[in-house]
Amino acid sequence: MPKFKICGILYVGEVMQIHTTQDTIYIDDAQYFDPEATLTSGQVFRFDCVDNVWTIRVQAEFAQIYQISPSKYKILCSNPNFFVNYFDFFTKYDNIINSLSKFDELADCMEYGKGVRMLRQPLLEVIINFIISANNNIPRIRKSLDMICSRFGSPTNFGYAFPTLDELLNISIMDFEECGCGYRAKYLVDTIRILATTDLLTALPNMSTAEARRELIALPGIGPKVADCILLFGLYKFDVFPVDTWVQKIYTQDYHGTQKSRTKIADFFVSKYGELSGYAQQYLFYHKRKDIKLI
DNA sequence: AACCAGGTGGAGC
DNA sequence: GCTCCACATGGT
Numbered sequence: 001m002p003k004f005k006i007c008g009i010l011y012v013g014e015v016m017q018i019h020t021t022q023d024t025i026y027i028d029d030a031q032y033f034d035p036e037a038t039l040t041s042g043q044v045f046r047f048d049c050v051d052n053v054w055t056i057r058v059q060a061e062f063a064q065i066y067q068i069s070p071s072k073y074k075i076l077c078s079n080p081n082f083f084v085n086y087f088d089f090f091t092k093y094d095n096i097i098n099s100l101s102k103f104d105e106l107a108d109c110m111e112y113g114k115g116v117r118m119l120r121q122p123l124l125e126v127i128i129n130f131i132i133s134a135n136n137n138i139p140r141i142r143k144s145l146d147m148i149c150s151r152f153g154s155p156t157n158f159g160y161a162f163p164t165l166d167e168l169l170n171i172s173i174m175d176f177e178e179c180g181c182g183y184r185a186k187y188l189v190d191t192i193r194i195l196a197t198t199d200l201l202t203a204l205p206n207m208s209t210a211e212a213r214r215e216l217i218a219l220p221g222i223g224p225k226v227a228d229c230i231l232l233f234g235l236y237k238f239d240v241f242p243v244d245t246w247v248q249k250i251y252t253q254d255y256h257g258t259q260k261s262r263t264k265i266a267d268f269f270v271s272k273y274g275e276l277s278g279y280a281q282q283y284l285f286y287h288k289r290k291d292i293k294l295i
Numbered sequence: 296a297a298c299c300a301g302g303t304g305g306a307g308c
Numbered sequence: 309g310c311t312c313c314a315c316a317t318g319g320t
Contacts, residue, residue, distance in 0.1 A: 042301055043301095130301080131303095133300090133301050133302085134300095134301080134302040134303060135299095135300065135301090135302045135303075135315080135316090136300055136301080136302085136316095136317085137299075137300035137301085137317095137318080137319080138300080138301075139300095139318085139319080140300080140317070140318060140319085141300090141301085143318090177316080180316085180317065180318085181316080181317095182315075182316030182317055183303095183314090183315045183316050183317095184303090184315095184316080185316090187303080187304095220303090220304085221302090221303070221304090222303080223302060223303045223304080224302090224303095225301070225302060225303090226301085226302070226303080229301070242301070243301090244300090244301035244302075245299080245300070245301070245302085246300095246301065247301080261310085262302090285301075289301095
C-alpha cells in the first residue's frame with residue numbers, strides 16, 4: 001500500500017513524483033503544489049519570501065522552496081522525512097480537487113487554488129497560532145509569532161525554533177503583550193498552563209471531531225471558529241468549516257445566504273461539502289482574498 | 296477618525 | 309439557547 005519509500009529512493013505518487021536526498025526534496029510534477037498558494041492561504045504564519053524563494057519554519061525545522069522550472073521545485077530543508085509529511089505529499093489531491101470542482105460554485109476557486117496543500121502542522125503550534133489569530137489580521141499574527149519565536153524559542157542553525165511546551169510555560173502575560181498579542185495574552189498563558197498539566201495534547205488526536213471540538217472550546221481563547229481551525233490544521237479533521245469574517249462575506253455575497261449565526265453558516269457548508277468541507281473552506285478562503293498581498 | 300482584522304468571554308435575557 | 313458589548317493593536 002505505501003506508495004513512498006523513505007530516504008534516497010524514488011518516491012512515486014499517483015499524483016506527484018518526488019524524490020529525496022539527505023537534505024532536499026525534489027518535486028518533478030507540481031500540478032498540485034504551489035508554495036505561495038500553500039503558505040499564504042491563511043493556515044500558517046511563519047513563512048517568508050525573498051527573491052522568489054519561499055521559506056517556512058515549523059517547530060525547530062526549516063525549509064526553503066526553490067522553483068527550478070514551471071512544474072519542478074526543490075525543497076532544501078532540515079529534515080526531508082519531516083517535510084514530506086508536513087507538505088502532505090502522501091495525499092492524492094487529484095481526487096479531492098476533481099470532486100470539489102464538480103460543484104459549479106467551486107469550479108473557479110478550485111482552479112485558482114489547486115496548488116494549495118493542507119499542511120500537516122503540529123497540534124501545539126496550531127493552538128497557539130490560532131488563539132493569536134482571533135479578531136486579528138494575518139500580517140500582525142505573523143509579526144507576533146516572529147517575536148515570540150525569536151524571544152522564547154531555542155536558536156537553531158537556521159533561526160529560532162517555535163518554543164516547546166516547557167519554553168511556552170515560561171512566557172508571562174506581559175511578555176505576550178510585548179509581542180503584540182494584546183488581550184489574547186492572558187488566554188495564551190492560561191491555555192498553555194492547562195496543556196502542560198493535563199493529557200489533552202496526547203488525547204485530542206484520538207478523539208472524534210465532536211469530542212475534540214468540545215474539549216478545545218473549553219480552553220481559554222478558543223471558541224467555535226478557532227476550534228474548527230485547530231481541528232482542521234492541527235488534527236486533520238476535514239468535516240469542519242471554520243467561519244471567520246471572510247467566510248461570512250463569501251456566504252452572504254456569493255452564496256446569497258441569509259443566516260447570521262456563524263454556527264448555522266458552518267452547518268450549512270458542512271452539510272453541503274461533507275467530508276471535504278475543510279478543503280472547500282480553504283480554497284474558498286484563498287480565492288476570496290486573492291487581491292490581498294501578504295508579502 | 297472610524298473601521299477592519301481567520302473572534303472570544305461575559306452579562307443579561 | 310440567543311444577542312449585545314468590551315477587548316489590544318496596527319493598518320487603511
